[in-house]
Amino acid sequence: MFESFLQGFELLLRWDIYFYISMGLVVGMFVGAMPGLTTVLAMAVLLPVSFNLEPMLGIPFLIGVYKGGIYGGSISAILVGIPGTGASIATTFDGPALTRQGKARKALEMALFSSTIADFLSDVATLFLIGLIAMIILKIGPPEIFSIIIFSLILIASVSSESGIRGAIAAFLGLGLGFIGTDAVTGASRMTFGIDALSGGIPLIPLIIGVFALPEILEAVESRARTFISESVDMSSAGERLRWYEFRRSIRTILRSTAIGTGIGMVPGVGQVVAAFVGYSAAKRASKTPENFGKGELDGIAGPEAANNAVNGPTLVPLLTLGIPGDNVTAILLGAFVAHGIRPGPQIFSEQGALIYALLLAIIIANVLFIFLGYVLLKPFAKAIQLKKAYLIPVILALSFVGTLSTGTTSDLAVMVVIGLCAYILRKLRFDLAPLVIAFVLAEPIEYTLSQSMLYARGDIFEYLFVQRPIASVFLTAGILWIAWMIFGPWIRGRLRQQRA
Amino acid sequence: MKNIRYLWILALAAVIGAPLPAAAEYPDRPITLIIPLGPGGSHDLHARGITGIISDILGQPMVVRLVPGAGGMKGTSEAAKAKADGYTLLFTHNAFDQLKPQTVDVNFNTLQDFKTVARINFAAPILVARADQPYKTFEEFVAYAKANPGKVNMGHSGVWGPAHIPASQLIKETGIKVNLIPHKGGGPALQALLAGEDQVTWIFATQTRPHYLDGKVRVLAVAGDTPLANDKDFKDVPTMAALGYSGVAFTMDRIFMAPAGMNDADLKKLRDAFEELMDHKSFQRFITSIGEEVMFMRGEEYDKLRPGRYESYTDLIKSVSGK
């Protein structure tokens, strides 16, 4: 085993690997920054390119695209308030505020550093603890996923309590939207009203574009023409760089989010979107100045950004150790492996140990490369956004539509526009739409895992839960206790104070 | 206005610059290949190898377009509604073609709106059990399931998917009662099996092989009537037909479809091109490298099979959904 590890090092001593990784990072950043274009799409499109390259070049290339893409999504989230991917939604809470305060550069750099550091740590952990992680993953089944999702939701809800009623309404609305389409357990179609466009449910990208991009465009259009032409995201006042002391304040958040992200990465079906939200909420909870969150707090960038990147490491584990892809990204990577005749699985470490270790090491190094590349490319990317709105808005509009069209039909466009219109109205009415998106994303997993758990339980749910699945019961009990504390806590504390007085 | 003039100049240049064909010969521009599945699956993989070579044969690129959703019906519907000029094709499988449209309301008629171009190959699902289970053969499994109704967890990759169908056929034929657990795809189903949550599942040979070699799973049977003769690990696995359950016959045919209104000459050209593709050495090498085989059937022959299959699935659906 150790030999393979050393042999892996040898395979890395070629400059062309780093060239391809860098290319992937740049392409990924570019694609991720466009609203509506997902990194999955970019990877799927570039997959054939990787076929012509040997595995040692092609696979790090694709992974570079992926990593670059996550960060690209953050760029547009911070600069124009439009998340490029689902994982960057939580970055829109503080990112645009920081940009408005002239601190765009600080925000971008914080995002870059938190992302790469968290990704680095998570990848290192994956490399050294791959056996342990594989074991843990096999222990996580539907009941565990269900309870972890519920627990995460409670955490997120406990932190966004000041959205109050409107937040809850948005969440239930999102839940309802999430159930439109085909029920995966029985195959029945729900709430589609016979409209073809809805028969598969509302796809995530049109939803994100509708909820975030279109209202941004509409709001940007509101102000008068005269001041408008000269209005642009002024990068010259993007501010100074991130100062060390500012970064140091967030180190704990980054580490905490890394742990959160790595943990969530081991839970199949949860993913980066949830990790980002949980990272943000945890950061807010632990912060000494929670009231600044949402108004331009750098910690509010570090929290989600670190978490959503830390997910990357563990998601590779089922792929490498079992040959099972956990999501679209790993499915594409599996395709890249298979096309070269390599089938990941239990034997891969004995048969192709050196290659796998080399790949894992290359992934770790990619993070380091990314810090430098990202730092250098920040300014040009941001400058590209600095165009007059009269140019920028039509381009963003066109790209949003193209993004939806690339994996959908023209009827998806209609869905997107309708959602956008409603989102715009709701925003005017002071609704915070982030709960809507996260409820939407989690609607199906919650129902699905609950149904599966009930099937496994064969009707006797309590015995199943507490006897056979202790991990799940731990999370659920913790969640229930938390809710109880949230509701009754103040009352209990008040009583205690009275007694003492 | 100047900008309009620019537009005309550009258009004029484009029209002059491009060679104007006298009679447009099919194909004279890229062909879109719709795959009604998500990225990274076996169809995507096959398509990558196929499109590269067939583009050379036809002279125009074939471009993959992934349209997942609605259990495969979204992409299928898009292909059905596309112009029948031969520039939009569909790469799908028989469950999406002959079975799924019967279970949900779709805006196309699958038998009438599509003609088969070719069948590339098929994959036969195999019944796989954990090695730690007390049954070692298929008969033992059936006996065990009959003695312990509802105790065995049989996972599948999704309702009306290529694992659910043989599972339903099996239940119908043997009358056993198992706990059918849905999963979101073949990957999670395999993972549940390996984790011990499921005891048996239907899956494909390529994904199973590493775990079989690792000693974690046993292969009990293969659906259909064709044994996996060329498979070095699974060539002795009994077929369902040989075991006496010929009703458990679902195999996943990977088929290329074209809209039915396409003109016959172009369709023939397409069909011939695919037949030519099968003889290409690089194609054969590609298919072998991804662990599959080439099992070609011409479109016309496959079209003869479709109505019969369609009806057999109607019965199956009735028995499972009780409607």
Next chain:
Amino acid sequence: MEQAPPTKPPLVMAGGDDAAPNRLLAQVDLAVAVLLACAGLLFAIFMPALIGAGGIETAQDFMTISPAFFPRLAMGLLALTCVPYVLQAIRNLARSSKRDIGAQLIELRRAGFMVVIAVGYAGTMSWLGFLLATMLVSAVASYFLGLRRPLAFVPGVILVPIVVRFVFERMLYIALPRSEIEFVAGIEDAAMRFLVDILL
């Protein structure tokens, strides 16, 4: 260091601590509240009717959740949480004042125009094809956003759609809609072929 352009006070639903809310918005607020509450209620009650074809009965006797359960729960909770919302909206309406909203109406009109553009874009996309639809929409939007010099139109309105289409269709192999009008489609193909010949 220059200041970033000051953000204008957004046209939002002022409530609670602010001055008396805007009457028009308060009315819209109430309308939306009632709408959501009713929708939630109706959906919750009639959910089974919305469950369409295709469902299978699970092949065993164990209790599972019917497809209607969760949506019903979600819609029911929606209706429930809308009740305090409706009350809040009524209170806001009572407190609202008919402030001068002239300027804000103009803002809304501008947004409304943009909505029309977006809807038009979505609607004409398949008919006009990607190139023509995008060019028209970009032209209208740019003009609307203040662009007047004809030369400035060329890059954004004419070149960008062509470049985007080229990159997507011929380099990334992602198809974008072709026009249903044969003449326009012919020009699109010719333009693409031209670029392919000189660049690829």
